[in-house]
Amino acid sequence: QVQLVESGGELVQAGGSLRLSCAASARTFSNYVMGWFRQAPGKEREFVAAIRLSSYDTLYADSGKGRFTISRDNAKNMVYLQMNSLKPEDTAVYYCAAQILKPTMYLSSSTQYPYWGQGTQVTVSS
Secondary structure: OOOEEEEOOOEEEOOOOEEEEEEEOOOOHHHEEEEEEEEOOOOOOEEEEEEOOOOOOEEEOHHHOOOEEEEEEOOOOEEEEEEOOOOHHHOEEEEEEEEEOOOOOOOOOHHHOOEEOOOEEEEEEO
């Protein structure tokens, strides 16, 4: 079992930055691929970013490329999402998710992640 707790969401003005954090209670954190998803009111949950073992092995949705950076600290069991140049359309509840590392993976599919946090609200005002 993996428990995930997100933090860092808040109200920010457009153009601003936020850093979301996710603390994981996994015995061997490095065995898990970590992802960030978000869900805006009335919309389906969508993929934001994912990271395998290191910052050199990441995947981003087009919406966040060049603005968002996912990273992890395996020693601290933490994963982060740095969000810059925020836009009102980034407003959503952001969720941290985890799936066990395996040879074939679908990093952007929410159905592949069995472990989820409770979410943290990000609101970007115009």
